[in-house]
Amino acid sequence: MNGHVYIIGLGPGDQNLLTLEVLSLLPTLTDIVGYGPYVERVEVPNTVRKHGTDNRQELDRAHHALTLAQQGHRVGVVSSGDAGVFAMASAVFEAIDQGDISLKTIQVTVLPGISAMFAAAARLGAPLGHDFCAISLSDNLKPWELILHRLKLAAQADFVIALYNAVSKARPWQLDTAFDLLRKELPTDIPVAFCRAISRKDEHIELTTLKNAKSSMGDMQTLVIIGSRYSRVIQPLSDCNPWFYTPRSITKK
Amino acid sequence: MNGHVYIIGLGPGDQNLLTLEVLSLLPTLTDIVGYGPYVERVEVPNTVRKHGTDNRQELDRAHHALTLAQQGHRVGVVSSGDAGVFAMASAVFEAIDQGDISLKTIQVTVLPGISAMFAAAARLGAPLGHDFCAISLSDNLKPWELILHRLKLAAQADFVIALYNAVSKARPWQLDTAFDLLRKELPTDIPVAFCRAISRKDEHIELTTLKNAKSSMGDMQTLVIIGSRYSRVIQPLSDCNPWFYTPRSITKK
Structure with a gap:
């Protein structure tokens, strides 16, 4: 059973700069993965598990998210700003590209954000x-x-x-x-x-x-x-x- | 009495890609100025006046918005995507820069959007x-x-x-x-x-x-x-x- 990875741009910081799309997705996730301070910033129900990691661990973080998805979870990978700009979106696709072929069966959706x-x-x-x-x-x-x-x-x-x-x-x-x-x-x-x-x-x-x-x-x-x-x-x-x-x-x- | 010009990025089209900031601002405006199809896209109360114009009229449109603001109105200038990217934000500042000195007393706020x-x-x-x-x-x-x-x-x-x-x-x-x-x-x-x-x-x-x-x-x-x-x-x-x-x-x- 395969889950889903959502790569999410949280915008520059102010909650008012989130999109409706991101706001409505967040409470439906089972897990949130990302750099510690960004994960902490996300307001979600207690039932959503938060996995904050150190900076510069992008590829490890991406692998962690993909592993959770392979276990059937709905995983949010969060970045500040837009996730496609010097952030986690590339890291997730790099991890898929370089990893085991089974990673290519995982659904991936990228949600744009307000870039810095x-x-x-x-x-x-x-x-x-x-x-x-x-x-x-x-x-x-x-x-x-x-x-x-x-x-x-x-x-x-x-x-x-x-x-x-x-x-x-x-x-x-x-x-x-x-x-x-x-x-x-x-x-x-x-x-x-x-x-x-x-x-x-x-x-x-x-x-x-x-x-x-x-x-x-x-x-x-x-x-x-x-x-x-x-x-x-x-x-x-x-x-x-x-x-x-x-x-x-x-x-x- | 001077009003306020808000330069607004409406995102690429889907309402779910609007920011909370833009959504909460829109109903507080008195006027919305922009290219016809973008102005039509905006969901606001009937009391907000809509001024849709043709494409390629950016500088005229900017002057119109600034004139309304000088009359004391709260004017939204809307663009698709992010208003700062090949869109109305530059046109408004160009109009101020080239226009009468009184235009420099107008308050201007730019609200970012999800760019195309x-x-x-x-x-x-x-x-x-x-x-x-x-x-x-x-x-x-x-x-x-x-x-x-x-x-x-x-x-x-x-x-x-x-x-x-x-x-x-x-x-x-x-x-x-x-x-x-x-x-x-x-x-x-x-x-x-x-x-x-x-x-x-x-x-x-x-x-x-x-x-x-x-x-x-x-x-x-x-x-x-x-x-x-x-x-x-x-x-x-x-x-x-x-x-x-x-x-x-x-x-x-």
């Missing part, structure tokens, strides 16, 4: 209003040279860049190296936003320029958005924060 | 599981040469590529030109997905390869996702569609 980058963009204005890319700055799973290569091409393409896993205690020098590279490719007055813990109690946004951006402005909960040469900042006359947006139009030079 | 690309990715598996970019293929607002330049660099960076506005009756040749360019840069066996009307009644997905991809597989409601050289397709042993995912790991060559 779109939640951050909404707070800022519309920085992702034109062509953009998302890059994870972590070299845990890919070579650092490839990250630099992608950053350089992204700058040459003039994409707005959303940087995930931008700051880590284990690799504090990486974000500054990335900024140094981008300063060689782009005008240094373009806006850069450090967006921490969006929609949570300790939300904090710092808007600066590429010239002045430095890694100490962020921490492990910070997403960084780097504008393109067309991005602009508007100073409102209300008591709001400045708006950071990228126009839809690019006229021929 | 993440809804499509969830249906497919996890194609956006690694570094990716989003490019609008429309040359209404930017030069075609810039689009080709960005596509080429995106392929060289080996981003997964989400193509918005990929197919248009007015420019049917563009997507095939884009595929021709990508076939020169990338292995032609990488997966390409045509994702039409995701979460709506007429949802349709076609999974093919870069070699066989052609524009006739899509229409104006189709988002196209082009894998990277690391993307993979898994054939499940259940009656599900194949899964298309991009692994998180890239090992050094």
Whole structure:
């Protein structure tokens, strides 16, 4: 008998950013698997078993969820933001792809969520209003040279860049190296936003320029958005924060 | 007296993909402004005035919403998907940026939504599981040469590529030109997905390869996702569609 794995995007933190689809699914699960703090965040009846694990254990976690499903359970694998963006969805499919053939009989459904980058963009204005890319700055799973290569091409393409896993205690020098590279490719007055813990109690946004951006402005909960040469900042006359947006139009030079 | 403009992402279509935040805001509005079919989709009390307009009138629509707000109204500007992605959020900030200084006194709040690309990715598996970019293929607002330049660099960076506005009756040749360019840069066996009307009644997905991809597989409601050289397709042993995912790991060559 085979169960079902649901891969669930919990959004950036605020319960109001959950979808109705996720809210109605959660109480029907038998098990919830994920990184400890995300599992704790989920509000479900006591009958739903919670399996919180450490960070960086994505593939083990995926195997655990698939094993529970093979036992006939309805398993939710939870990620913050959207589960398809540098999160658990890829890990589950990797585990199926690399694992025993019997794993391919398990039903898998992915439920999208509000990603960190779109939640951050909404707070800022519309920085992702034109062509953009998302890059994870972590070299845990890919070579650092490839990250630099992608950053350089992204700058040459003039994409707005959303940087995930931008700051880590284990690799504090990486974000500054990335900024140094981008300063060689782009005008240094373009806006850069450090967006921490969006929609949570300790939300904090710092808007600066590429010239002045430095890694100490962020921490492990910070997403960084780097504008393109067309991005602009508007100073409102209300008591709001400045708006950071990228126009839809690019006229021929 | 100044009102408030709320820029609202309605998600890809299914009401279950709305956030609680959007659902609780909608009945408190006095006016809803947007492209006709999106405005019609919104379920609100009869007291909320609906102002549906034609497509391609984004800037006029933004000005209309801002004028209503200046009259003291609570105006919702609705977009499909996430309003910050090739949608109305940029248009509203552009209108403020270019318009009369008094527009800068208006309160503006952006509410994120489930974007078309993440809804499509969830249906497919996890194609956006690694570094990716989003490019609008429309040359209404930017030069075609810039689009080709960005596509080429995106392929060289080996981003997964989400193509918005990929197919248009007015420019049917563009997507095939884009595929021709990508076939020169990338292995032609990488997966390409045509994702039409995701979460709506007429949802349709076609999974093919870069070699066989052609524009006739899509229409104006189709988002196209082009894998990277690391993307993979898994054939499940259940009656599900194949899964298309991009692994998180890239090992050094």
